[in-house]
Amino acid sequence: MKTSRMILLLVLPFMLLPLRAEALIAAHQNYNGCDTCHSLHGSASDTGLLDELSTEATCLACHGPLGIATEAAAHNPNNLLPGEVGYITCLECHNPHDNRTNSKGGTNIRLIGIEYDYNDNPATWYPDAAIREENKVLGVVKGVVFESDSDGTADFNRGDGLGACEICHDPNHRQNRDCTRCHDHATGFMPP
Amino acid sequence: MKLPLRLLLLVGCCLILFSCAGNDDVKPQMQSPVRLSAVTTDGLWVADHLANRVFLLDRQSLEIRDSFPVGPRPAGVVVASGRVFVAEQNAGRVSVYNLSGTPLFRLGQGDNEFLRPNGMALNAASGLVYIADLKAGKIRVFTLNGTDAGFAIGSGELNAPTAVTFDPDRREILVSDFGVPDAPQVRVYAEDGTFLRSLPGTVSSGMLGVTSIFSAPQGLTVDGKGHLFLVDSLLGQVLVLDELTGELLKTVGRTGTGNGELFLPLDVTIDPGSGDLLVANSKPARIEVYRQGGVMP
Numbered sequence: 001m002k003t004s005r006m007i008l009l010l011v012l013p014f015m016l017l018p019l020r021a022e023a024l025i026a027a028h029q030n031y032n033g034c035d036t037c038h039s040l041h042g043s044a045s046d047t048g049l050l051d052e053l054s055t056e057a058t059c060l061a062c063h064g065p066l067g068i069a070t071e072a073a074a075h076n077p078n079n080l081l082p083g084e085v086g087y088i089t090c091l092e093c094h095n096p097h098d099n100r101t102n103s104k105g106g107t108n109i110r111l112i113g114i115e116y117d118y119n120d121n122p123a124t125w126y127p128d129a130a131i132r133e134e135n136k137v138l139g140v141v142k143g144v145v146f147e148s149d150s151d152g153t154a155d156f157n158r159g160d161g162l163g164a165c166e167i168c169h170d171p172n173h174r175q176n177r178d179c180t181r182c183h184d185h186a187t188g189f190m191p192p
Numbered sequence: 193m194k195l196p197l198r199l200l201l202l203v204g205c206c207l208i209l210f211s212c213a214g215n216d217d218v219k220p221q222m223q224s225p226v227r228l229s230a231v232t233t234d235g236l237w238v239a240d241h242l243a244n245r246v247f248l249l250d251r252q253s254l255e256i257r258d259s260f261p262v263g264p265r266p267a268g269v270v271v272a273s274g275r276v277f278v279a280e281q282n283a284g285r286v287s288v289y290n291l292s293g294t295p296l297f298r299l300g301q302g303d304n305e306f307l308r309p310n311g312m313a314l315n316a317a318s319g320l321v322y323i324a325d326l327k328a329g330k331i332r333v334f335t336l337n338g339t340d341a342g343f344a345i346g347s348g349e350l351n352a353p354t355a356v357t358f359d360p361d362r363r364e365i366l367v368s369d370f371g372v373p374d375a376p377q378v379r380v381y382a383e384d385g386t387f388l389r390s391l392p393g394t395v396s397s398g399m400l401g402v403t404s405i406f407s408a409p410q411g412l413t414v415d416g417k418g419h420l421f422l423v424d425s426l427l428g429q430v431l432v433l434d435e436l437t438g439e440l441l442k443t444v445g446r447t448g449t450g451n452g453e454l455f456l457p458l459d460v461t462i463d464p465g466s467g468d469l470l471v472a473n474s475k476p477a478r479i480e481v482y483r484q485g486g487v488m489p
Contacts, residue, residue, distance in 0.1 A: 057447060060456050061408035061426035065226050065241040065474055066267055066281075068326060068352040068370050073242075081449040081476060134254055186265075187242060 056082050058122075059090040073188040154178065220245055220259050225472040225479060227279075227311060227355075227411060229271045231463040234291070236470065237276060238479065245290075246278055251463070254470075254479055260293025268312030268355075270321055272336055279309035285322055286312070288338065299323070299334045302473040305330065311355030311411060311459070313365070318383065322381055324353040331356055331367060331381075334387030345385040345420050353457070355411045359435070364388065365434075366420065368409035377411050378422065378438070391420070391438030403425060406431055407441050411472065419488045421460050423471065428454040430471060432488065444469060445484050462486030 027096050060092040072090075080087040156165045158180035165179045174182075183189040221438035222240050229237035235257060236249045246269055247257040259302055263280030270277040275296065276289045284304040288296045297323075299305060307327035314321055316343040320341055321331045331345035331353060345365060346353065352447075359366060365381045376393030408426035413419065420435045421444075428447025445454045455475040462469055468487030 057426055057428060057456060059476070060371075063455050064425070065224055066354060066410065066458055067267075067408075067425075071265075082455060083449055112206065150364065 010069075055091060056089050071186040073186060076188045077190070195407050214282060219224075219256060220247075222247055222477050224254070224474050226266070226458045226474050228270045228461045228470060228472050228479075229269050229276075229463075230314070231461055231470070232271060236461070236479070237271055238270050238472065239269040239278060240469070241265055241267065241281075241474070242481045245274045247274060249479065250393075254472045254481065257417060260289065261291070262293075263287055267310045272314050272316060272321070275336075277312060279312055280308055281308070281321060284309065286321075286334075289455065290487045297338050299338045300340055301478060310353070311368070313358045314359045315383070317358070317360060317366075321356065322356045322368065325353055325355060329353065332363065333460045343385055345381050346379060346387075349387065350379065354409065357412050357414060359414045359416075361414075361416050362435075366412055366414070368412055368422065376406055377434075378412065378420065391433060391435075405433075405438070410457070411461075413461050415462055415486055415488065417488060421462065421469065421486065423457045423460045425458055425474075428457060430454075430457070430460050430469065430482075430485075441488070444482050445480065447469065452480065453480075484489065 060073075063072045065071065065073075074088045074090055076088060078086065082089070087181060134142075157174060157177060177191065182192050184192070200407050203334065210307055213320050216471060219377070220243060222238065224240055224242035225238045226241040227239040229371040231251060233251070234248065235251045236254070238247045238249060239262075240247060243265060244264060245259045245261050246266060247256050248324050249255065250257050262278045263285065264282035265280065267281045268277075268279040268286075276291065276293075278289065284306045285302050286299040286306070286309055288298065290296055292348035306325045308325060308380045310324045310326045312321060312323050319336045321334050321336060323334065324331055325332050328348040329350045329352065331350070333341035333343060333345065335341055346367060346472075347367075350367060350369050351372050352366050354370060357366050358364075361457055365383065367379045367381070369377050371377050371393065378393075380390040380391070380411045382385045382388055394404050395408060396403075405425040406422060406427065408424055410423045410425045412420060414435060418435045421434045422433060423429075424431060428445065430444040431440060431446065431470060432442040445452065445457070447454060449455050454471060456457050456473075457471050457480070458473040458474050460469065463486070467481040467484045471480040471482070473480045
C-alpha cells in the first residue's frame with residue numbers, strides 16, 4: 001500500500017503537466033519564460049489556461065497598440081470582433097510555442113509553421129501549415145511557407161501559391177515582393 | 193449632339209456630383225481609441241492610433257464633434273491653454289496643434305526627440321507636460337511652450353513606462369511600468385523626480401508564490417480622494433487601487449466585446465462633473481462609459 005502511494009505521489013506531478021510542452025521562442029523565454037503569458041497559481045485573470053479570447057488579449061497586451069513589443073494586428077478586413085465567426089486570431093498564423101525549423105529549413109523566427117491540429121484524431125502534424133482555419137473552410141490544408149530558407153525573412157508572396165498571403169490573394173500582385181512593405185502588419189496588413 | 197446622348201451625359205454628371213456630395217458627408221470614425229485627455233468643458237479628446245487622428249467627443253453624448261489628422265500612430269493626448277499635444281509614436285515626436293488642427297510647433301527638436309513616446313500627462317499648475325518614453329525608460333518633462341524642462345523622471349529605474357498621470361492634490365507623478373519581467377508596477381514620484389513609492393502588480397502569497405493584481409498596466413488617473421484608477425489591457429478591467437498602499441479595492445468592467453465589456457482597454461479618465469468613468473476600449477473602437485464608475489464611497 002505504502003509503495004503504491006509513493007508511486008502515485010511520484011506520478012501525480014507528471015499527470016498535472018501539460019501533455020505537450022513545446023519549445024518557447026527565445027524572445028519570450030528571455031523575458032519571463034512561461035510566466036510571461038501563463039500564471040498557474042494566483043493570477044488576477046483566468047489566463048493560466050488561455051481560451052481564444054484571452055490568448056488574443058495576451059498577445060495584444062504587448063504587441064497591440066501602445067504595447068511594449070513590436071506592434072502587430074491580426075488581418076481583419078471586415079472589422080470583426082474577437083469571438084465573431086471569421087475573426088482571424090494571432091494563432092492562425094503564429095504559434096508562440098513553436099521555434100523549431102520549418103520543413104524548408106527556415107529558422108522560423110517569426111513563430112510560424114509547424115502546427116498540430118488537435119481537432120484531428122489522432123492529432124495531425126502539418127509542417128508549415130498556417131491560416132488553418134481558413135484552410136478548413138476551404139477544405140484544403142496547404143503547406144504554407146512563411147520564411148526564406150536563406151535569411152529567415154518572411155515569404156508572404158512567393159509566386160508559387162505557398163506564400164502566406166497567396167492563400168487568399170492573387171500571387172501575381174507584386175510577385176516576390178514583401179507584402180508588408182506596403183501592407184503593414186501593425187495595421188492588420190491593410191492597404192496604405 | 194442628339195437629345196438622348198445629352199440626357200445621358202446630364203444624368204452622368206448628376207450622378208458624379210451626387211456621389212461627390214455624399215463623400216463630403218462621410219465623417220471619419222474611430223478605429224482604435226487608445227488615449228484620452230482629461231474631460232474639459234469642450235469635451236473629451238481621443239487619440240486614435242490606427243485612424244491617425246484625434247477626435248473631440250461631446251461631453252454629454254460622446255458623439256464625435258470634430259476631428260483632425262495628426263502624425264503617425266498617435267498615442268498620448270493632452271489639452272492645455274487651447275492647444276492639443278499629441279504624441280506621434282512612429283515619428284518619435286510630440287506635436288502641438290491648435291483646437292482646429294493647425295500644427296503650431298513640436299516639443300524639443302521635433303522628429304525623433306523621443307524613442308517611443310506613449311502616454312502623456314499635464315501639470316497645469318507648473319505649466320509642464322510629462323511624456324512617457326517607453327523605449328528610453330523614463331518620463332520626459334517639457335514646458336508648455338515646447339522646451340525641455342531640464343530633467344527627466346525615473347531614468348534607470350523605469351523599465352517600460354507606458355502611461356503617466358499627475359495628481360494635482362498630492363503633487364505626485366504616477367507611472368505605469370510593465371516593469372522588469374514579472375514585476376509590473378505603478379511607480380510614484382515627487383514633482384522634482386524623487387522616487388516616493390511603488391505599487392506592485394504582484395504580491396507574495398506564501399507557498400503559492402505570488403498573487404497578481406495587475407499584469408499589463410496602461411492608462412491611469414486619480415480621483416483626488418486617494419483612489420487610483422488603473423487600466424489593465426490584459427485583464428480587460430479597470431482596477432481601483434488605494435493610491436498609497438496599492439490595495440485592490442474594486443474592479444470595473446470585464447473582458448469581452450459586448451456592451452460594457454473591455455477588450456484591450458488602454459486608458460481611463462473620470463468626468464469630474466458626473467463622476468462617470470470613461471474608458472478607451474481600443475479593440476471594439478469605442479469609449480465605454482460606466483455611470484458614476486469614478487465615484488468611490
